[in-house]
Amino acid sequence: MLVSCCVGILQPCALAQTKHDSVATHYEITGVVINSVGGDPVPHCHLTPTLTGSGQTGRGGFGNRQFPAPANTFDCDAHGRFTVTVPTAGSWRLTASARGFVTQAYDEHQLFSSAIVLTAEAPTKDLEFRLSPEARIVGVFWMKQGNR
Secondary structure: OHHHHHHHHHHHHHHHHHHHHHHHOOEEEEEEEEEOOOOOEOOOOEEEEEEOOOOOOOOOEOOOOOOOOOOOOEEOOOOOEEEEEEOOOEEEEEEEEOOOEOEEEOOOEOOEOOOEEEOOOOOEEEEEEEEOEOOOOOOOOOOOOOOO
8 A cells, every 4th residue: 555655656756757858858950951052051941851751752843942931940140040949849841942042851862861860868860951943954056047
């Protein structure tokens, strides 16, 4: 009987401790967005975090640009620096978009991208996000006879 009373008293204390720890933990992704070609910062870039496994998938490219930015996005400053605050630990997909650049996920390569993993032991991650500029081919086509 005495043992069960002690267990009953300890459980609320342990529960209160767990709630306090989860409230105190602050999860964020920080860093800088730079042009993947020249290395210059990309000012006022839009960043959107998505918890992986939440049913939202997609790939960067021209079709998923959103201007103005959705409500859950964060903007870089004039020097490309950013701080993205997320509500929980987990595996996060970070997507960047800016005028004149291809919308893409962090470390996107072919059909894959790298997730940013935040845990209670490592609640922040600092990274360099390389964003690819859009490209186009401009020129004049000359036929062999000299006609355009």
